[in-house]
Amino acid sequence: MTAIWTVNKSIFKKNITQVAGNSPVMAVVKNNAYNFGLDFAIKTFLESGVETFSTTSLREAIKIRQLAPEVVIFLMNPSIEFDTLKEWDIQMTLPSLSFYHQYKNELSGIKVHLEYENLLHRSGFKTFDEMKQVIKENSDLPKEKQLDITGIWTHFGYADEFDVSEYEIEKEAWLTGLNDILKQYDFQFIHAQNSASFMRDELFEHHTHARLGIALYGCRPYSSLPKGSVKQSLTLSANVIQCRELKQGESIGYSFSYTADKDMTIAVVDIGYGDGLLRTRSKHDCMINGTRYQIKALMMSHLLVEVDKTVKPQDTVVLYSKDMRVDEYTFKGVGANSEQLSALNHCTLERKIIE
Ligand SMILES: Cc1ncc(COP(=O)(O)O)c(C=O)c1O
Known part of the structure; x- marks a missing residue:
């Protein structure tokens, strides 16, 4: 007898469909797909019609490409392994004006999404004017030296919080700047919302994808959501x-x-x-x-x-x-949903997928 980690695949798939509704989803599959396993997750997301993925690790991004040759892969952390990014067709965040200036030459031909820093302050351009400056400097270069600006994005630091006003502030800053920049430029990818933001507000206007993690893995991001809104597999x-x-x-x-x-x-x-x-x-x-x-x-x-x-x-x-449910214990203070999922040890637990 051993302890067993079991996932019911049909419930996992039903949950994807239910959470996403009619909105296009960029599935966050970082940290081995929230510890569900990249192989299982990519295959199951593909079967459910999700074809855009994001992670923080270049190693994982390459693994996704090996599993899914046709999909869009977005690397949320910057990397300076430019040849590898090109070889595996991985799109990457452009995290700051200084990064752009430091690697302007090496960035030619790389597909990037401009990142707006906002209140999370983890990464990103300080202002939309800085992003406009990059677009301008890039367009002044000869075509073969340009980077390929395919997207624009941000990450909300407070979408899971209800007792403070920061989410409304960061949302307003992003949407105002975005609407302004869209008067001059088009982007193929526009994404900002994690599970909490998407479930609170639905997909914002102009956004091409909701960038979802935890809800796709079966946990409610906040406690006022009804249990039926997210299914745990x-x-x-x-x-x-x-x-x-x-x-x-x-x-x-x-x-x-x-x-x-x-x-x-x-x-x-x-x-x-x-x-x-x-x-x-x-x-x-x-x-x-x-x-x-x-x-x-x-x-x-x-x-x-x-x-x-x-x-x-x-x-x-x-x-x-x-x-x-994992989220029941999150709301009791055990730790974040992702913390409980990530800790589970696949080297010692038996792993079973019920089809
Ligand atoms: C940049 C970024 N986007 C999206 C997500 C997905 O967030 P959630 O799991 O709350 O949906 C994460 C998760 O930490 C993230 O770091």
Whole structure:
């Protein structure tokens, strides 16, 4: 018996269709497709009609190209491996005016999307005027020396936040600048919205794609969304190995992992932090035979769970499922959706895709 990471592919696909609706999607597949696996994700997105992808890693971008020769691939981080970008037909962010000036010669023939910095302050041009300056300087070059400005984009830093006004501020700054620049220039790709922004506002006017991550992987980006709006295809399950009777005051696990405050039955379960279960997640519950039980301690390869007499060795212990959603634990403060997904260890968990 081992702990198993299972994805139901037909639910994964239904969720893509439901989340995207009629809007074109650029699927964010960074960090091994939020740990779902690039091979699985690219293949399944393609089957669902998604043909535009973005990642932060050039290595992943190349892997996407190997998996999908025809798709559009957008690298959200800048790279100076210009020959590789050309060889694999990867479009890249243009992250600043200084980057443009530093690599003006090497950038010729590279497809870029101009990035607007906005309130995230992680990367991007400070102003739309700077972007206009690049467009102008580029068009003054002979054709064979020009870079190919195919897109314009930004990333909102506050779309997942409801208690502050920053999202409205960054949205306004972007849409105002974009509408102005569109009076003079056309772009093949215009994208700004992550899952939260898209689900709050639908696709903005003029935008060619919603650039979605977490909702495509089955998690609600914010808690006021109804559960039915995003379907979770992932199940993480483990097994009861033994049930132990503990007297009040007895301890179990290394160095008093847990000390019983009353006589109780503890199930020892074959999953731990070595399998990627977050310590914060172990402050909550798991499900055995349809009932929720409190987790008492987390070790590298084991969990200790307070159970009742109905629980038996070999019973399945569910940590995540459609009834124990990753986003439920996000909203309880366990950590970001992506943090819980990314931590899961595919070297130790058995991986199963149900077709
Ligand atoms: C630049 C960029 N765009 C889009 C996304 C997707 O965001 P989400 O997973 O919230 O949809 C991310 C994720 O971190 C990102 O870094």
